[in-house]
Amino acid sequence: MLHEQVASAPAEGLARQAQERTFRSHDGTEIFYRFWPAVSAKAKGGVVLFHRGHEHGGRMAHLVDELRMPDYAFYAWDARGNGRSEGERGFAPSFSALVRDIDCFMREITARDGIAVQDTALIAQSFGAVLAAAWVHDYAPKLRAMVLASPAFSVKLYVPFARQGIALWQRIKGRFFVNSYVKAKLLTHDPVRIASFENDPLITRPIASNILVELYQHAARIVADARAITVPTQLLLSGSDWVVRHAPQHEFFVNLGSRIKERHVLPGFFHDTLGERDREKALELIRPFLEGQFAAPAATVDLKQADIAGYTRDEADRLASPLDLLSPKGLYWAVSRAFIRIGSWFSQGMKIGVGTGFDSGSTLDYVYEDEPRGFGPVGRMVDRTFLDAIGWRGIRQRKLHLEELIGSALATLKAAGRPGHILDIAAGHGRYVLDAIAKSAERPASVRLQDYSDLNVELGRKSIAERQLPASVSFQRADAFDGDGLAALNPAPDLAIVSGLYELFCDNALIARSLAGLARAMQPGSLLIYTNQPWHPQLEMIARSLTSHRGGQAWVMRRRTQGEMDQLVEAAGFEKLDQRIDQWGIFTVSLARRL
Template identity: 75%
Template structure:
C-alpha cells in the first residue's frame, strides 16, 4: 500500500521532503520523494529523473538550486536503485522501466492533482533516455522536457563490448555488468565527488538486458524524434567521458518540437546538473521551464498528419516503385520470390500469400504460434516466419489486450455497470475470447464483427467450439460505417478496436469510425484501441508482403502515438492507461467516454 512519511533528513536543505511509495504496473513498489510547493496555489510540478547507477537523492539539490518555490518537486529511485526494492541494477526490460515512468506520472496526477499539462520533466543520462522514450511512446502532453546529457550511446571502452554483451546474454541469459566510472570523471565539483564516493546507495551493477535494450531504444527514439512535439531543452556536456555527443545532436536535429533549445557546455563532464559551475545552466533550465508555464500549452495538431507530415512522406516513399534493375529492386524482387517459394512449404506463408499478410486469417495463425508445414523443412521455415519481430510484437499485443480487457470489465463492474462488449473488427475473434475467458466476471453481452465472410464464419465456429452462451455473437459489418456503429443495441460500454486503424492511412476513415463508437456510448463507457507508432521492418513489409486488399503491396503509414491519441480525444474520449511491447512497435490503450 502507498505510504507517506516526512523525511528526517531531507536531501534538499530548504524544503521538507515527504517520502512515499507507489505500486507500478506489475506490482513493484517504487520509492520517491515529494517536495510540496511553498505557495498555497502551486503553479505546477517538476519531476526529476536521476542518472543510471544513482537515485533520487542525487538530484535533490536541484529543488533548492532551481529556486522555484511555486512548484512541487518529485524524484524517484528507479526500480532496482536507491531505496526502491528489488535486485540492484535490474529491471525486467527497458520498456518495463519506461512504463514505470508512466505509472509514476499517473501517481502524481492521481494523488496530488497535477495534470500532465501542469508537469515538466528534468532528466539526466539514462534517466533522460527513459524520459525521452516515455514522451515518444506514450505521447504525454507535458509542459516541458529538459534532457541533460542523455545516454543515447554509452562509451564502452573495450572493443566490441556492446556486441559481446549481447552475444553472452543470448548464450547464458541475463548477467550483470559493473560500472567502474570514477566520480572525478563525472564532475569537477569536489563536494559531488566526495558524496558520490561515500554514497552507499550508488548501484554499480547494471543488468545486461537493460544495457543492450538501452542502445536499441535510444537508437529508435533518436531516429524517430520527429514524433516528439513537446517543448524540449537539450543540455550537452562538452567534455563527457561517459556518453557520445553525435546521437545527442542527431536527436536535436530530428526533434519535431516547434520549441527546442540546444546548449553545448564547454568543459562539462557527464553529471551536467551536478557540475561545479552549474549555476548558469540551472538558470537556463529555470528560464526555459518558466517560459513554458507562462503561456498556454501549445500542442501540435496531428489529426491531419495523413495529408502532410513525416509519416505521410515515409509511406509515399515506400509506395513508390523501384527500378527493377537497381540493386534494391533486385533485392526485393528476390525476397518476394523466396516468400512465394516458401509458401509451398510453410503453412504460415501459404496463408499470408492466399489471404493477405494483414488478414484476420494470418493474424489468427500468428496467435496460435504453432509451426506447421511440409516436413521438417517446412516447419523450420514456418518457425522463422512466426518468429519475425513484427509477429512477436503482435503476440505481445495480444498479451496486453488480455491485460486491458479484463481491467476494463472490472472497472465497469466497480461502477455498477454490466459489460456490453463490442469488437468492431475482430478477425477470427481469438484474442477477444481468450481475454474474456480470463475475466473473473463475465460480460453481459459480447458482439464481435468483421467485414470478411471468412472471418465471420471462423469466429462463429470458434464461439460454438467453446460452447459460449447466446449472448456471444459474431456478425458481418463494416467497421467504418459510423451510423451503424452508433445504432448498436445493446449500446456497448466496452468497445475494442485492435489491429484495424493501423491498416488504413486516412484519418477521415478513423474519425468516422471513432465517431460512430462514441455516439453509441454514454459517459464512463470504455474504449480499448491499438496503434503502431513504429516498426523496424516497414520497407520489408511494403516491398515484399501483400495485403488483404486484392493482393496489393502492404504499405503502412505509421501513426505516432500523439496522432492516434488526438483522434481518440477528438471523438470524445480521455486516455486512462497504455502499454507497449518491449520493441516499441504496438501500443494498447484504454480510454473513457467523457
C-alpha cells in the same frame, strides 16, 4: 499501498523539507520517491527529476533549492533496483518496464497530489533522460516541457565491439552484470560531488546486461523517430563528456518534432551536467525555460491532419514508390519476394499469408496460435522462423495486453453497475476477444463481434460454436467504417474494441468516421479499447515483400504516432485512461472513457 513520512533531515542540507513516499508500480515493485511541496499554498505545477544510471533521486535533490522555483512541487524517484527502491540492484525485467514505471509514477503524482501531467515538467539526466524521452515518445503524455541533460543515447564503452560482445555473451550465458568503472573525477569538477559519489552507499555500480543492450536499441529508435516528440524540449550537452557520445544527441535534436526546442552545449562540462562545479550556468538556462513554458498556454500540436502532411505520410509515400527492378535495392527485394513465395511451399503460416494477405484475420489467427506447421521438419523450421519475426512477437504481446485491458474494463463496468455489452468492430476470427472473456472474472451481458470479411465471419461463428458459447455471443458481417451503422447498434456497447484495424488504413477521415459512430452509440462512462502501431523496425521489408488482404496489393503501412492516434480518439469524445506497449515499442493498446 502508499507510505509517507517526513525525512528526519533535508537531503544534502536542503532548505526545503522533503517527504519520503513509496508507490507500487505495475508489477507490484515498491518505488521510493522524495516529494518537496511548493512553498506557496497552491503549486503552480510540478517538476519531476530523473537521475542518471547507477545513482538515485537523492543525487538530484540539490536542484530543488538551486533552481529557485519555490512555487513548484518537486519530485525525485529512485528507479527500481537503485537507491531505496525495491528490485535486484542494477536490474529491471526490461527497458520498457522502467519506462512504464515512469507512467505509473506520473499517475501516482496526479492521483496523490492532483497535479495533472499537463501541469508537469521533467528534468532528466543521462540514462534517466533516455527513459524520459522514451516515455514521452511511446505514451504521448500532454507534458508541459522537458529538460534533457547529457542523454545517454550512446555510451562510450571504449573496449572495441564491447556492445556486440555483451549482446552475444548474454545470448550464450543469459543475463549477467557489467560493472561501471567510471571515476567520479570524470563525472564532475565539483570536489563535494566527487566525494559524495565515492562515499555514497546507495550508488549501484553494476548494471544488468539486458538493460545495457536494450538501452542502445531503444535509444536508436527514439533518436531516429524523434519527430514523434512534440513536447517543448531543452537539450543540455556537456562539452567535455567522457561517458556518452555527442553525435546521437545532436541527431536527436535535429529530428525533434517540437516546435519549441533549445540546444545548449556547455564548454568544459563533464558528464554530470547538473552536478558540475559551474552548474549554475545550466540552471540559468533551465529556470527561464521552464517558467516560460508554465506561464504560456500549453503548446499543443494538432496531429489530426498528419495523414495529409506529416513525416509518416512522407515515409509511407516513399515505401509505396516503385523501385527500378535492375537497381540493387530492386533486385534485393525481388529476391526477398521470391523467397517468400518459395517459403509458402513449406510453411503453413507463409502459405496463409500469401493466399489471404499477411494482414488478414486468417494470418493473425494463425500467428496467435503460435504452433509451427508445414511440409515436414524443414517446413516446420521455416514456419518457426516466420512465427518468430519481431512483428508477430509484438502481435502476440498485443493480444496479452488486450486480454489484460478487456478484463480490467469489465471489472470497471461491473463496479459502475453497467451490464457490460461488448462490441468489436473488426474482430478477425475473434480469438483475442473470446480468449479474454474466458480469462476474465467478470462475464459480459453480451458480445457482438463484427467483421467485413465473409471468411472471417464464417470462421468466427465456427469458433463460437466450438466453444459452446451462449446465444448472447454473436458474429455479424458489418463495415467498421460505417459511422451510421455503428451509431444505431442496439444494445449500445459498454465496451467497444478496435484492434489491428486503424493501423491498416492511412486515411484519418476513415478513422474519424468510425470513432464518431462509436461515440454516438456509447453512453458517457462507456469504455473504448484501441490499438496503434507507432513504430516498426521492418516497415520496408513489409512494404516491399509482403502482400495485404486487399487484392494482393503491397502491404504499405503509414505509422501513426501515439500522439496522433490519441488526438483522433479525443476528438471523437473520449478521454484516454491507460496504455500498454510491448518491449520493442511496436504496438500499443490503450483504454479510453466516453465523456
